[in-house]
Amino acid sequence: MALTLHLEYGGRSARVALHGLPLAKPKLALHTASKVGEVSLRRLVTGVRRNADGLDFAQLVAGDPELDLALAGTEVDPDSTTPAWFDPSASIATPIGDFADVDVVFDAHGVEKTRRPHLVRRSNLNELHPIKLGKRLPANDALAGFAFKQTLQLAHVDGLSFEFLRDLAKDLAAKNEIAVLGAGPKGNMPLVTRESGTAYRAFLHGEVDQQGRYKLLLLLSDQELKLPDKIAGDAG
């Protein structure tokens, strides 16, 4: 199903469609089997007691304290289980319901920077404030400067939005530029395409052909194409 994008360009705004794209090379229809039939995945209790406290050599020689064979081999049916949280230091694991959902934020070197309540991002493609075109970048610089994690194609929904998008594609293609897009009142916030989704920096790539048809691709990136500080430092 197409997403809706509220887009502003040239003093006009329109709600247009945003489509996912098919793979250029279709995935092979692979399946696994044995002589008996199709192979499937099942989840079993391993019977290995991980993080068993106080284990020493004598205990390991005397018995098997690292094993818990009471449930070993029991199949775990995903439909009849539910995730639960427990205190790992408690002698008997019991579910705890009233916990805080927290994000621990680390920097690129793995050092904790801050803690915050878990951040849930909401889709912002079709809000009151339209997605705005910001600065323009030379097309080749932008294409070679970022790792694009998703590509979606804009499509018109009526005759007016056809002209709106075709004019925008024509402008970008003529100048060989890529436009930076932004959300929010100032048009400088990253785009979130789905509920609880990832925030992406967004770019718009436009082309037109000789028949007057247009192609507008929304490129989403959360990563610049560059080396981490330590690798860059080592290289230097």
Next chain:
Amino acid sequence: MARALSFRLAQITLSFEVAAKVDKKSLYGYAKRIAEKDGKALSRGLLLADGRLLPTSAVASIRVDPDGSPVDPIETYIDDKPAEQKPSSFDIESPLQAVPMAQLAAFQVSDVYPLIGSGLAPGLYRTEFSYRKSHQPKDALLLSRADGVFMLVGAGKLSTFLDLSVAYDFFDTQAEADDDGDELDFSMI
């Protein structure tokens, strides 16, 4: 020790060492979601129907046949014919083909590897990459810039020019579909 990849461009063989994968985490950091009570991090487990609580580490997946017997090794098929496994890219010479830079616009990147080596003229080159033996290597692009070479591994996408009537069949309905400065802020952790 870094592993080496060999590529063939026309009649020339090029060799590059593959550096560690570069991802968002290594560039900007990351956020780890935890459940916390009284300042203590809780562990995640599975609550069974009978009320028992298992740590997630106590459960493992196993491949079984329809009778429930463990199967190892497994056979992979395409349309009832055994699927051929292709060698790892580290064990073969992969062909390179120069392509226009615009191909980057229709390429969804999943992994980025810096390549250490020289001899590749600036530009964009198409190839395939498979870290291990696999049935279907992934699409890959080699981006050669003045400051180095990146291998972008991912999937090429098809796009289409649109006329007044939109070719809705073309689009894959299953597909997933406060800074005023000049620099784009990528620290959206």
